[in-house]
C-alpha cells in the first residue's frame with residue numbers, strides 16, 4: 540500500500556515537469572539572419588529535434604551554421620529554419 544502511494548507521487552511530479560517543459564521549449568521570435576518570424580527553440584529542444592547532443596549544437600552555433608538569439612534572461616534560442624537546413 541505504501542509503495543503504491545509513492546508511485547503515484549512520482550508520476551504527478553513527472554507530469555508537472557513535462558508540462559512546464561513543453562510550454563517553455565519554443566517560442567515564436569524574430570530571426571535577424573532569416574529576416575523573418577521563426578520558431579525559436581531552446582538549446583535542449585534544438586538538440587532533441589536534431590537528434591544530437593547540446594555540444595554539437597554549440598559547435599554549429601560557433602561555425603555560424605545555426606542562427607540564434609539570446610533572450611533577456613540569458614537563454615539561447617535556436618532558429619528552427621537553420622536547424623533544418
Ligand SMILES: [Zn+2]
Pocket residue numbers: 570571572573574577606618619620621
Ligand atoms: Zn534563422
